Amino acid sequence: MSVGILIATRKRAPQLLFGLHSIEKQAYKDAPILVIDDASTDNTPDVIRRYGHLVRSQRIERSNGYRRNPGAVLNIGHRELSADIVIEQGGEVCHVTDCVTPLVAVCKPGTVALARVHHGSPQEYISFCKMVQSGAYEFPADVTPDTYRTNGDTWKVPVVQGHRLYCGAERPAPFLFCGAIHRDDFEAVGGYNESLPARNDEDLANRLIARGVKFVFVGSALAFHLEHPKT
16 A cells, blocks of 8 residues: 655745654655645745755646635645555644554545644744643544534634644544545545635535545644645
């Protein structure tokens, strides 16, 4: 069974620097990492070159402003990796613990495995890492909820153990902030809808749910989503 890590990013160089550093520290083996740069105009290419020993990269040239639907970029990434399981995330996501091993252990056809993803500033990220390293963080059990919430605009982000939680048992948002999906499921729903003006992740989640796919929120896979401006 092959596994790949797909990172899509656009003009988030400071966050990507944190994210790639966190992945490097985990020293994942046998999981190639593909970074797709969605026409960044900041120093994202410099950050990617800095981690050229760790990742392979591809750049997509697209015009216009803020991208609310990176579906085309993500579809390219899934095709390029051609792995049985793809762990998908944004460039602004950091791995606080080993996320690959527990996500891959749970992911299979019919089951998407999602990391537990907290959210905040770089300073909050550093504080959170210290909390985890000290043993003060309480890891929950894996949870497969009966229902999911796919409308992020109207759903409050809760504070859990002192830090905002984007994705987890307390906020079962079925989005791939940092999650593993099997190729069978991704291809069965036709991947991301590239024609939508926005909410491509919501659309993908709803189509997967309609097919009976379950989402497991894996308590031991811990990640952190860094704040960022619109890009």
